[in-house]
Amino acid sequence: MSLLEVRDLRVSFDTDDGTVYAVQGMSFSVEPGQTLGIVGESGSGKSVATQAIMGLTPGATITGEAKLEGVDLLAMSERELEAIRGSQVSLIFQDPLTSLHPLYRVGHQIAEAMRVHSQVTKAQAEDRAIDLLGQVGIPEPARRVRDYPHQFSGGMRQRVMIAMALALEPKLIIADEPTTALDVTVQAQILELLARMQRDYQTAVILITHDLGVVADVADEVVIMYAGRPMERAGVEAAFVEPHHPYTQGLLQSIPSYSGRTGKLRPIKGYPPSLMRQINECPFASRCPYVHDECRVAPPPLKPVGTKPGHLSACVLPADRVGLSAAAPEGAAAGAGAAEQ
């Protein structure tokens, strides 16, 4: 059984300007101890989707199913969710500068979750906090445990967040762009730390990012998200070597190193659709070089493609048409040569 199985998740917000349909039918699953990368550009709904299933999106209308070990999180009361948050599922957020409470010592903030979820004394929780700070690579943890967040650098604060997330040895950590706000050199350290902690604690991780390089490094499986829906889902190798969905292909080609030596960037032309309405066609249709009539009728469901098991794509193109070399549309050969280099 999957650790977390999300099916047809829909999240919308009522605002003064109308309803925003942030997530429009998201499905994914996470296996125990595995890393799932959720990739998408800003506004694709990747953060909202994961925060909604944990009940962290106040005011949202949520439908669908999100089963953690068979129990639907979306059907739970606030009390039941509180018992799961922080103990079975932990979250790490993007900006470690603003995600820690400025007025409390980091040791207290780490110990707080332990004291809520398990019967430990203050001293035990403090000892465990020191232990955790040491594990996440903070020097002199016994002294630093009494420091405030502003006394740490960005990278060190994210280590504190990771220590906090690990405190109760959760089954799943949702890391929402954990390295986006950090220096590139620190990013690698944090990802490595996350991977090591995942091994040590046998934790599954959902890694939300818009950085394909990060996903290639650490994920086992990838879900490509666009306009609130999954476009493609594959093992990490298949996603990078045999992408099927034109959006995935476009994303990979827009990475500067994939564009060849011409020195030109190859962005995907056009803009994502507005989420102020429910989209009743393939959301990528307006930007897709291969758009067919049937793409306009309904959003294509995920179907098996390529050669690897578990490789799914929400595209009507033939299932065996995978890889970047297949990406060049006839007549629109702008990047075909570059992709083959």
Next chain:
Amino acid sequence: MIRLVARRLVYLVLVLIVITFLTYVVFFVGNPNDLAARFAGRDAGPAQIRDAAVRLGLNHGFWYQYWHYLVGLLHGSFGLDFQNQVPINSEIARAFPVTASLVVGSVVIWLLIGIPIGIMSATHPRTLRDRAGTTFALTFLSMPTFVLGVLFLLVFYYYLTRAGLSWFPAAGYVGITTSPGQWFLHLILPWLTLALVQAAIYTRLIRGSLLDVLGEDYIRTARAKGLSRRTVIYKHGVRAALTPVVTQLGIDVGTLLAGAFVTERVFGLPGLGQLALNAIGAADLPVVAAVVVLAASFIVIMNTIVDIVYALLDPRVRLA
């Protein structure tokens, strides 16, 4: 932390010196004869005026006079008043407990009203409860103190007394050491008058501050940890939302301690505000000057206290 406190205290002393200097220049610098004439009384002849000038030390140089005044202040003496030739100290010593009682009591009341309503409004934004809180705030915010005070007198003194229930006195003050019960009865209406207007301000202040804080990332972190709604709101939210409130409270208490002029006037409380108003009416300059120095000192001292409390509340400030 110690360095911060030390630096604040040095500033405090410097500002107080500047205040006394300016007050001195404004009130006591001028033609010695004019000043002495004012002091000697309306019917005084030239000889009496000269005598008065000598007695007041007005024939000495400016710096000598200022130094003399400053030394007097440092010994806790504001000099004699023009009108009655009594030490201003004893007048202030009589008036200050009245104002202090008024201010401390109403601070307690307005915080007890303002904080809960502010928190309720912020945690249930745009609901009926929030709007009720807003209505409360706007009602008293737009009601001047003298209107509210007179209304209270009309309802709780006039109507009640006419109905045979003389619970509340119309005016005056009884010391807490004389009779705690009478002290309370004499102050309850002034307290409410002052507190309701202030409570309205604090309701809005806390609502805004807490709403901002509840939108912060670290509140989401607290919820992600699985803390209860209560813990998130009070330990993480309110704790952080209180800092601007402390600042405002310091300024308000400082200002009011110098004399809650209107409230004291309406309820006939012989506090610092009354003292100042009477002195202004009688052109009794030394008393006015004393109240000005006191008022400025309260504000500066409260500001210093706020700075120090701020550092205690927020570890980030301690670095400064």
